[in-house]
Amino acid sequence: MREWLETGDPDITNRLGDSVRPGLDVYLNNYRTQLLTCLEHAFPRTLALLGRDQFHTAARCHIMAQPPTAWTLDAYPASFAAEVGTLFPGDVATHDMVRLELALGNAQTAADRLPLTRAMFVDLDWEHVALTHASGGQILRHFSNAAEIWSALSRAESPPVAKTFQVPIDILVWRSTWVPCFRTLDPDEAELFVQMTNPLAFTDICMQLEQKLGEQAALERAGLLLARWADDEAVSIAATSLPSQP
Amino acid sequence: MTLFGLGLRKPHYEDVLSGNMKLDFVEVISENFMFPGGRPLADLLAVRAKCPVALHGVSMSIGSASGLDHDYVHRLRALVDVVDPLFVSDHLCWTRVPGFSSHDLLPLPYTQEVLDIVANHVHAAQEIVGRQILLENPSAYLSFSQSEMPEWEFLSVLCEQTGCGLLLDVNNVYVSARNLGFDPATYIARFPLDHVRQIHIAGHSQGEDLLIDTHDQTVCDEVWDLFETAMTRAGPVAVMIERDDNIPPIGDLLDELATARARAEAATKRRSQS
Numbered sequence: 001m002r003e004w005l006e007t008g009d010p011d012i013t014n015r016l017g018d019s020v021r022p023g024l025d026v027y028l029n030n031y032r033t034q035l036l037t038c039l040e041h042a043f044p045r046t047l048a049l050l051g052r053d054q055f056h057t058a059a060r061c062h063i064m065a066q067p068p069t070a071w072t073l074d075a076y077p078a079s080f081a082a083e084v085g086t087l088f089p090g091d092v093a094t095h096d097m098v099r100l101e102l103a104l105g106n107a108q109t110a111a112d113r114l115p116l117t118r119a120m121f122v123d124l125d126w127e128h129v130a131l132t133h134a135s136g137g138q139i140l141r142h143f144s145n146a147a148e149i150w151s152a153l154s155r156a157e158s159p160p161v162a163k164t165f166q167v168p169i170d171i172l173v174w175r176s177t178w179v180p181c182f183r184t185l186d187p188d189e190a191e192l193f194v195q196m197t198n199p200l201a202f203t204d205i206c207m208q209l210e211q212k213l214g215e216q217a218a219l220e221r222a223g224l225l226l227a228r229w230a231d232d233e234a235v236s237i238a239a240t241s242l243p244s245q246p
Numbered sequence: 247m248t249l250f251g252l253g254l255r256k257p258h259y260e261d262v263l264s265g266n267m268k269l270d271f272v273e274v275i276s277e278n279f280m281f282p283g284g285r286p287l288a289d290l291l292a293v294r295a296k297c298p299v300a301l302h303g304v305s306m307s308i309g310s311a312s313g314l315d316h317d318y319v320h321r322l323r324a325l326v327d328v329v330d331p332l333f334v335s336d337h338l339c340w341t342r343v344p345g346f347s348s349h350d351l352l353p354l355p356y357t358q359e360v361l362d363i364v365a366n367h368v369h370a371a372q373e374i375v376g377r378q379i380l381l382e383n384p385s386a387y388l389s390f391s392q393s394e395m396p397e398w399e400f401l402s403v404l405c406e407q408t409g410c411g412l413l414l415d416v417n418n419v420y421v422s423a424r425n426l427g428f429d430p431a432t433y434i435a436r437f438p439l440d441h442v443r444q445i446h447i448a449g450h451s452q453g454e455d456l457l458i459d460t461h462d463q464t465v466c467d468e469v470w471d472l473f474e475t476a477m478t479r480a481g482p483v484a485v486m487i488e489r490d491d492n493i494p495p496i497g498d499l500l501d502e503l504a505t506a507r508a509r510a511e512a513a514t515k516r517r518s519q520s
Contacts (some may be wrong), residue, residue, distance in 0.1 A: 001348075001352055002247075002343065002346050002348070005348055005350075006346070020388045020457035022387070022454070022456050023386075023388030023425070023456065024387075025454075025455075026387040026453060026456055026458060027350060027352065028516075029390075030350050031348055031349070031350055034349050034350065035349070067345075067346050067347070068346075068347045069342075069345055069346060069347055070313060070347060071276055071305045071318045071342065072276070072283075072305070073349050075278075077422065082346075090372065108284050108285070109281035109282065109283065109284035109287075110281075110282060110283060110284060111282035111283045112282070112283035112284070112288075122402065135283060135284075165310070175284070178284065178285035178288070200299060212334060229443035
């Protein structure tokens, strides 16, 4: 049965006899349709970018080459994303788009983390605060305008022509409340978010900014970044302690 | 007491959360909530606060010759601990082996060897989950010449050996009977109904050669008749309408549930008259 589903080789049905052919066809159709539908749902903007025919050709090629292995179908899109470089060699925008949609999908069911909000600012002892990514936080390095194309397609607008960048941009993906979202990061912000994959002390953030910008500018930049992160719900508190009582 | 509920799918969450529906329980697909966080789990817990929830799985792969996936069952246990479900169920089938997952409910040959394998897995799964599990009779599109006993006998022995319960899917009985050429009324007559805790009622579609268990249509008269027959012999069960595709407004499903209530009442009258 496994060999039949993976290959659809007619020799297998010939061996088993004509009486089982209709049943085997049902199982084969269920298997392939389910995987194709899974990839369509995981990569709706990639499908729109490539067009239905090209996307389906690539998806079918992937389904034949790479059967799912996990207990959940939600794990299957990752294997398509890993293979997209082979399926579309040199198509940087498609590669970036697929990774963006995969990250957005993963953020949907990532572990819940309480985001930092402005209301928390006053009560926190910033000497002891460490920050980390919000739910589903992930940084993607894009070498194309795939994010711009994604946004245009999501607004049902004509997407811009795909462009490749000489200098890559960093994109932060995370989940704000229940909605996966993304935005482009400033270079200094991207450096900090890379470090925030593990908890990063706020004092370290300030020190790094000070080394680059000087004391006064670092203070202003730290305040601006913190406000932006709180408004976006883009970071969580990984560790803290309450201010000591007098 | 007979309970009446619905298979809850995404389009109807809002209806269930905001309305005052006469639902004794809802059933959800376990795998859709076996994740660390996010909205699906939060919504499920909101629903759970309103009514009992049954967890229905499709990936336990209880018939895998390669063994039970303990990691999967522990994940299920974690969800069970959060939801405290009315029932935990899956299917009598295999879905995967190491390195391959079909994401479909694939048929088993009903032999003593397979019975031993499934019984061992049921014991292990119930141990990990910490409660009885129910197994559903699957829709079949082919059968095995190696089978040594009919499906109802296989399930009956399995219940006796493991203490598991059964989820009788009446539509699956009808689909399998039409596809494999057996009499659905005989199947229902011989099914171990004393082990049935839950009943699914659903629709199907006509494929090129076979009936397909699509859950995308209303319930047909033949399935309603089989359901009523089953209810003349069933004990206290939880009955529900299962719809997974071509999903109508919830009012349409509640109308079908009203038919289920009426058929169940008719069955009770038939039982008291006999």
